[in-house]
Amino acid sequence: MKRAIKNEMSLSFPSKSCNEAFARSAVAAFVMNLDPTISELSDIKTAVSEAVTNCIVHGYRRSSGTIYIKGRITDDNKVTLKIRDKGCGIEDVKKAMEPLYTSAPEEERAGLGFAVMQSFCDKVRVKSAVGKGTTVTLEKMISSNDD
Amino acid sequence: MLKTDYKNNTLTAYIEGEIDHDSAVKIRTQVDGAAQSLRPRLLCLDFSNVSFMDSSGVGLVMGRYRQMKLLGGSLRVINIPDRLYRIFAMSGLEGLGVLR
Ligand SMILES: Nc1ncnc2c1ncn2[C@@H]1O[C@H](COP(=O)(O)OP(=O)(O)OP(=O)(O)O)[C@@H](O)[C@H]1O
Numbered sequence A: 001m002k003r004a005i006k007n008e009m010s011l012s013f014p015s016k017s018c019n020e021a022f023a024r025s026a027v028a029a030f031v032m033n034l035d036p037t038i039s040e041l042s043d044i045k046t047a048v049s050e051a052v053t054n055c056i057v058h059g060y061r062r063s064s065g066t067i068y069i070k071g072r073i074t075d076d077n078k079v080t081l082k083i084r085d086k087g088c089g090i091e092d093v094k095k096a097m098e099p100l101y102t103s104a105p106e107e108e109r110a111g112l113g114f115a116v117m118q119s120f121c122d123k124v125r126v127k128s129a130v131g132k133g134t135t136v137t138l139e140k141m142i143s144s145n146d147d
Numbered sequence B: 001m002l003k004t005d006y007k008n009n010t011l012t013a014y015i016e017g018e019i020d021h022d023s024a025v026k027i028r029t030q031v032d033g034a035a036q037s038l039r040p041r042l043l044c045l046d047f048s049n050v051s052f053m054d055s056s057g058v059g060l061v062m063g064r065y066r067q068m069k070l071l072g073g074s075l076r077v078i079n080i081p082d083r084l085y086r087i088f089a090m091s092g093l094e095g096l097g098v099l100r
């Protein structure tokens, strides 16, 4: 069934590491009027932080560029977030998503970003093309507290 | 500025606020600076006042674990708030015995 859209937003900002905190706070503010639980909100903030950090440290590795976030809330209280970069892309998405795999161990990366997104959201999709960029789609249902 | 104290060969660093890739870089520089000059036998990272953490926090702890090994000491992470534990549980850090 196609769900009616309750709200939408879009954001874009440069790939500076100070924008990691900005992005997760902005998304939290967007989700806020669904009245999420503290743990739902913290799950979303953590997953967004992972996806945005990946755009900065991997996608735009030695360059810089713009990060795009599109958010949507449908009437079933589902939040969908698309986080996109136009960076280097991922050659092997399946391998990249394996827990503990990282292409940057020397930078003290743990290889847990995708595993965290998967465990903190209901659904994670990754679309990537080498040389073109990466889009991560996160979906999470928010339990409605409005009773 | 990072709050630290040093007694009985133990350097304790009180980490505050949010740990992400941005702040981890700053925390790392300060903790490693203190550890290199004091050469403690034990480095304690106190997480009581950490309000948010993503996988960069795991990278920060793993990096300090290696750093302390190089300096001939050991590492302990103490007072980890329950809600942050989930990410640590996904890492291999539990097996290293550094989480308290
Ligand atoms: N936006 C992206 N652009 C290019 N490569 C990416 C992107 N996101 C992830 N990757 C690749 O996928 C790998 C795994 O990502 P993941 O977030 O799981 O771990 P990590 O970023 O290496 O470590 P951590 O997230 O724990 O700091 C990365 O090491 C990188 O090679």
Ligand SMILES: [Mg+2]
Pocket: A050, A053, A054, A112, A113, A114, B055
């Ligand atoms: Mg990552």
